[in-house]
Amino acid sequence: xxxxxxLLRMSLEGEGARLGSVLTIVVGVTCTVAxxxxxxxxxxxxxxQAVGDVQDDEFVVQAKGSQIMQSEISREEMVALRDLPGIxxxxxxxxxxxxxxxxxxxxxxxxxxxxxxxxLLGSSNSQFELRPPARLTEGRLFRPGLHExxxxxxxxRQFEGFExxxxxxxxxAAWTVVGHYDQGQSLQCIVLSDAETLMSLFGRNGYNxxxxxxxxxxxxxxxxxxxxxxxxxxxxxxPAREQVESDMKQFNGLLNFVSxxxxxxxxxxxxxxxxNSLYSIVDSRRRELATLRAIGFGSxxxxxxxxxxxxxxxxxxALLGAxxxxxxxxxMAIAPFGFTFRLDVTPRLAEIGITWALVMGFIGGLLxxxxxxxxxxxxxxxxx
Amino acid sequence: MxxxxxxxxxxxxxxxxxxxxxxxxxxxxxxxxxxxGLKTGIEHAVAEARADLLLVHGRETFFAxxxxxxxxxxxxxxxxxxxxxxxxxxxxxxxxxxxxIIVAVSTEGDWTDAFTFNIAPQYLAAFNKNRTAALVTxxxxxxxxxxxxxxxxxxxxxPQKDGSTTWAFDIVGTFTDxxxxxxxxxxxMHFAYFDEGRAAGTGSVDHxxxxxxxxxxxxxxxxxxxxxxxNSSHETKTESLRELAQAQVxxxxxxxxxxxxxxxxxxxxxxxxxxTMMMQxxxxxxxxxxxxxxxxxxxRAVFFLVLVEAVVVCVAAGACGLALATxxxxxxxxxxxxLAMPKVTVAIGLALAAAVALVSAALPAARAARxxxxxxxxxx
Numbered sequence: 132x133x134x135x136x137x138l139l140r141m142s143l144e145g146e147g148a149r150l151g152s153v154l155t156i157v158v159g160v161t162c163t164v165a166x167x168x169x170x171x172x173x174x175x176x177x178x179x180q181a182v183g184d185v186q187d188d189e190f191v192v193q194a195k196g197s198q199i200m201q202s203e204i205s206r207e208e209m210v211a212l213r214d215l216p217g218i219x220x221x222x223x224x225x226x227x228x229x230x231x232x233x234x235x236x237x238x239x240x241x242x243x244x245x246x247x248x249x250x251l252l253g254s255s256n257s258q259f260e261l262r263p264p265a266r267l268t269e270g271r272l273f274r275p276g277l278h279e280x281x282x283x284x285x286x287x288r289q290f291e292g293f294e295x296x297x298x299x300x301x302x303x304a305a306w307t308v309v310g311h312y313d314q315g316q317s318l319q320c321i322v323l324s325d326a327e328t329l330m331s332l333f334g335r336n337g338y339n340x341x342x343x344x345x346x347x348x349x350x351x352x353x354x355x356x357x358x359x360x361x362x363x364x365x366x367x368x369x370p371a372r373e374q375v376e377s378d379m380k381q382f383n384g385l386l387n388f389v390s391x392x393x394x395x396x397x398x399x400x401x402x403x404x405x406x407n408s409l410y411s412i413v414d415s416r417r418r419e420l421a422t423l424r425a426i427g428f429g430s431x432x433x434x435x436x437x438x439x440x441x442x443x444x445x446x447x448x449a450l451l452g453a454x455x456x457x458x459x460x461x462x463m464a465i466a467p468f469g470f471t472f473r474l475d476v477t478p479r480l481a482e483i484g485i486t487w488a489l490v491m492g493f494i495g496g497l498l499x500x501x502x503x504x505x506x507x508x509x510x511x512x513x514x515x
Numbered sequence: 516m517x518x519x520x521x522x523x524x525x526x527x528x529x530x531x532x533x534x535x536x537x538x539x540x541x542x543x544x545x546x547x548x549x550x551x552g553l554k555t556g557i558e559h560a561v562a563e564a565r566a567d568l569l570l571v572h573g574r575e576t577f578f579a580x581x582x583x584x585x586x587x588x589x590x591x592x593x594x595x596x597x598x599x600x601x602x603x604x605x606x607x608x609x610x611x612x613x614x615x616i617i618v619a620v621s622t623e624g625d626w627t628d629a630f631t632f633n634i635a636p637q638y639l640a641a642f643n644k645n646r647t648a649a650l651v652t653x654x655x656x657x658x659x660x661x662x663x664x665x666x667x668x669x670x671x672x673x674p675q676k677d678g679s680t681t682w683a684f685d686i687v688g689t690f691t692d693x694x695x696x697x698x699x700x701x702x703x704m705h706f707a708y709f710d711e712g713r714a715a716g717t718g719s720v721d722h723x724x725x726x727x728x729x730x731x732x733x734x735x736x737x738x739x740x741x742x743x744x745x746n747s748s749h750e751t752k753t754e755s756l757r758e759l760a761q762a763q764v765x766x767x768x769x770x771x772x773x774x775x776x777x778x779x780x781x782x783x784x785x786x787x788x789x790x791t792m793m794m795q796x797x798x799x800x801x802x803x804x805x806x807x808x809x810x811x812x813x814x815r816a817v818f819f820l821v822l823v824e825a826v827v828v829c830v831a832a833g834a835c836g837l838a839l840a841t842x843x844x845x846x847x848x849x850x851x852x853x854l855a856m857p858k859v860t861v862a863i864g865l866a867l868a869a870a871v872a873l874v875s876a877a878l879p880a881a882r883a884a885r886x887x888x889x890x891x892x893x894x895x
Contacts, residue, residue, distance in 0.1 A: 151791040151794055151795065152791060152795070154787065154791065155787055155788045155791040155792075158783070158784055158787040158788075159784045159787070159788060161784075162780040162781070162783060162784035163784070165780065166776075166777055166780050166781075169776075170773075170777075203672065237577060243765075245762070245765040246577075246762045246765065247765075248577075300573065300574070300579055301579065302579050302580065334674070334714065334715035334716065335672070336674075393546065393550075393777055396542060396545060396546045397546065397780070397781060397784070399542050400539050400542040400543050400546075400781070400784065400785065401784060403535050403538050403539040403542065404535075404539050404784070404788040406535055407532055407535040407536060407539070407788070407792060408788075408791065410531060410532065410535075411532070411792075411795050
């Protein structure tokens with residue numbers, strides 16, 4: 132152990148003389164970690180935004196085994212659902228249930244005029260959608276039966292034609308924007324209107340999804356049993372958070388696949404660079420190492436010291452990379468595939484980045500460490 | 516030529532180091548090839564999308580149906596060759612995961628001129644004959660195990676007059692679509708069957724496909740169509756397939772920025788690694804280079820010797836990396852249907868590899884050239 136510490140100290144004190152090789156390792160690891168973390172930050176940011184505003188007492192109901200766009204829940208089912216036990220009631224004694232209809236819609240980005248598709252949401256209970264933390268900031272609610280809609284403030288910032296009083300065409304009819312609202316921390320543009328009006332306009336007979344608020348999250352068991360016991364209801368309920376996560380799965384999966392794909396290739400490159408640099412560090416210290424062996428230092432100590440040196444050289448790169456990713460990209464808003472969200476560089480991501488760096492340092496140090504331990508004493512000492 | 520063995524032995528002076536540098540450069544260019552290839556490939560796909568096929572849809576949004584009655588007026592616009600009413604709806608086969616887009620087309624005259632479909636004549640004839648006939652993309656046929664003669668029920672959200680949401684078709688053939696922007700699961704059906712069968716929306720279309728008599732007329736014809744319906748109750752917007760493809764690419768968003776950032780990071784790290792290695796290599800070889808100079812090599816010759824050595828290694832490694840990128844490209848390109856590795860990307864990649872070599876070797880090479888024989892040999 133003492134041998135190991137002495138060796139390590141010697142190597143580290145000598146790094147100044149081998150600046151080029153050391154920098155190669157640091158720069159390689161920095162770039163890899165920075166890219167990996169910033170790319171993963173997209174997935175984290177999207178996920179955080181999606182679940183950020185979801186509350187624990189919120190549950191969603193959909194037709195059994197179908198995705199949101201295909202799910203259809205009839206009006207009869209909706210009526211039966213309202214009487215299930217466990218559902219919270221508002222101050223008028225009405226059950227807190229909201230039937231949602233999704234129809235395709237589009238907007239044009241401010242400045243670029245780029246067209247982005249997103250759903251137009253029809254809600255049967257606007258009070259439900261606007262309960263805190265969401266709140267109306269301007270104008271008023273849409274009135275049932277009229278061609279009126281309200282949009283989040285994010286829509287106004289990102290897209291053209293969502294100002295108060297603006298007209299939007301939906302299925303040949305002109306719809307007026309009558310209000311703006313905020314929906315928690317989300318940057319996503321959401322446009323809300325009356326479910327019944329949309330359903331009749333689009334010839335729909337049912338809702339895509341029903342949102343339900345229960346008295347307590349623990350009432351879900353009671354609610355779900357009653358739902359499943361009713362043979363007329365071919366529906367399944369889930370906590371809203373779980374549903375949002377499963378909705379996001381494909382998008383997040385794609386982001387994470389791309390992140391790790393690029394991250395791995397860069398890591399292989401950085402590791403190769405580290406191997407090369409460490410080899411040259413070891414080579415430049417051949418005589419030194421041979422002398423140490425000659426005076427009785429063990430191979431194990433030399434291997435360990437070289438490995439730890441390699442890992443320690445990777446570490447500043449990892450920290451620098453994480454810091455760079457945070458400085459450059461944390462909080463940056465991006466908008467791929469019609470989603471809009473902020474990149475989120477979390478401690479968890481920094482942890483992943485640092486772990487990767489340590490693994491790169493360890494793997495990169497293995498072969499050079501073995502070579503260092505096998506330096507033939509006599510020839511190395513004799514060489515000039 | 517006589518320098519060749521010298522360069523060769525220089526490269527293999529330290530085989531371990533050369534192999535590592537080679538691998539590092541190759542890996543960097545695999546990434547470059549895949550990312551840059553994706554970007555350029557998409558740009559090519561957009562550029563190749565037909566600019567002479569027009570789509571007429573509602574002015575405000577792509578999703579608003581417009582009356583079938585506009586057909587006659589569009590047909591009357593000078594320069595219009597064929598107009599085909601199109602109805603679109605989504606449906607699935609057996610389970611919701613097995614989706615397809617159903618394209619209802621009116622099969623009059625040379626209707627295929629207004630599409631990018633490639634249909635064999637016998638299939639086309641069979642399709643035109645039968646009202647419930649359907650053509651399916653080869654891809655869909657393969658995935659869902661459909662054969663010609665199959666009777667397939669497709670479940671949709673578009674109800675028929677009898678309330679059923681299931682539409683049945685007889686498959687009479689397959690087709691391919693050269694337009695890469697749209698999905699691979701497509702079913703062609705007769706517009707008449709669709710329009711008369713559906714419970715709501717009869718007499719409306721999702722869009723009209725328009726072919727023009729002369730490709731150069733595409734823009735004026737598009738403007739003329741939109742002008743004709745301006746200030747009417749059904750204002751239209753006419754866009755070419757290329758414009759639509761552009762819009763679709765824009766959906767992907769900040770792809771350019773992302774790819775540029777990653778590629779720069781990769782190249783920066785690579786440049787650093789190669790530069791240090793070349794520096795190290797020249798330093799180690801100081802005595803050898805001094806000997807070369809002693810026996811009469813000029814400064815220039817030594818300079819180029821070091822430079823060429825770096826270029827050979829980097830370009831060879833870059834070529835290997837790009838070759839590998841071409842092999843794996845179809846997997847990375849699966850997000851965008853029908854993409855191939857563009858040759859431009861390979862060429863740019865090779866040029867970049869050479870540039871990396873030149874930049875990283877310039878300083879060490881200059882140092883080698885300036886070497887003073889006496890001091891260099893004295894260090895020995």
